[in-house]
Amino acid sequence: MRKSILTPFLAATLLLTGCSSDKNDALALLESDDVESVYCSDTISASGLAGNTVRSAGSNTANEPAANTAKKIVKTGDLTIKGEDILAIKKGIDSLTKKMNGVYSREDYRKWSWGTEYNLTIRIPSQNFDLFMNAVDGTGYTLTQKIIESTDHTSAYLDAESRKKTKDAIAERYRALLKQCHSIDDILRVQSRLDKIQEDAEAEAKRMLSIDDAVAYSTIKVCIETNEKRTSSEDDDSIADSFKAGWQLAKNTVYLLIKLWPFWIVAGVVFYFIRKRRKVQKADK
Numbered sequence: 001m002r003k004s005i006l007t008p009f010l011a012a013t014l015l016l017t018g019c020s021s022d023k024n025d026a027l028a029l030l031e032s033d034d035v036e037s038v039y040c041s042d043t044i045s046a047s048g049l050a051g052n053t054v055r056s057a058g059s060n061t062a063n064e065p066a067a068n069t070a071k072k073i074v075k076t077g078d079l080t081i082k083g084e085d086i087l088a089i090k091k092g093i094d095s096l097t098k099k100m101n102g103v104y105s106r107e108d109y110r111k112w113s114w115g116t117e118y119n120l121t122i123r124i125p126s127q128n129f130d131l132f133m134n135a136v137d138g139t140g141y142t143l144t145q146k147i148i149e150s151t152d153h154t155s156a157y158l159d160a161e162s163r164k165k166t167k168d169a170i171a172e173r174y175r176a177l178l179k180q181c182h183s184i185d186d187i188l189r190v191q192s193r194l195d196k197i198q199e200d201a202e203a204e205a206k207r208m209l210s211i212d213d214a215v216a217y218s219t220i221k222v223c224i225e226t227n228e229k230r231t232s233s234e235d236d237d238s239i240a241d242s243f244k245a246g247w248q249l250a251k252n253t254v255y256l257l258i259k260l261w262p263f264w265i266v267a268g269v270v271f272y273f274i275r276k277r278r279k280v281q282k283a284d285k
Helices: 002-031 033-037 086-099 125-136 154-182 184-216 232-259 261-284
Strands: 075-083 103-111 118-127 142-152 217-226
Touching: 075 086, 075 125, 075 184, 086 118, 086 125, 103 142, 118 125, 125 142, 125 217, 154 184, 184 217
Parallel strands: 075 217
Antiparallel strands: 075 142, 103 118, 118 217
16 A cells, blocks of 8 residues: 555656756756857757757758748839929829829928929839839930839848747747746746747847838839029029128127126126236236
8 A cells, every 4th residue: 555655656756856857957048148049059959948959040951042932022213303394293103103003101392492392202012113113214204313223132031030930939948848837936037038039039020021011012212303493593692691691690699799798797897806916916026
């Protein structure tokens, strides 16, 4: 009878000891402040954390683009158009943007002494990018600048995706470890690291979404300017304005000096006593 009672007790004791040992080995890794160096090496195989091998974001295998991975090409355009009637040109761009299913993310109108201009930032589906650029080029507007840039973000996307997968795998191990913790101190330490890893994983996910958005919608900046130039009368007006500004500055300076009259009285009294004292000193010599 005694033997039957002790056998389950000993088995439970050995089991708890083994779990505690694995947990302590895993918790010992928590003492490191550099999470990436501990958990994002080429392989992660620590007791209680990594039952499976996790490839790091920095490994060669993770950085090799998969054969079926779509290229993450981001296209941007920059156009400068000049014309006499910029309102008519603006309406044309409005119509073209709507036709291409684009939207304005920024619309800026400015009026200068020498003319007016529109600065437009358009977000357009990437499949319509070339159609939009060619359509503007064929409208008959005076196109003074046309810049097209294509940037390959495939490598950056794959890096972010690999890092996210690694961090997700690490977070899963932390969740399993959290279930084994019983003391408040161990729970707080594991939860703190888990929160940090989850935050990093979310940052990588946002980076991927940002690249996907830039790939799906291209950005085109359009500047519409008038052909107006400064005339001689406008130059004369600017010279006259300069003289007016100088005269106003002189008047403001005089007003300021008058407002400081208490300072001038105090300065005069101090100067008088200093000068008087020097005369007395010279007389004594």
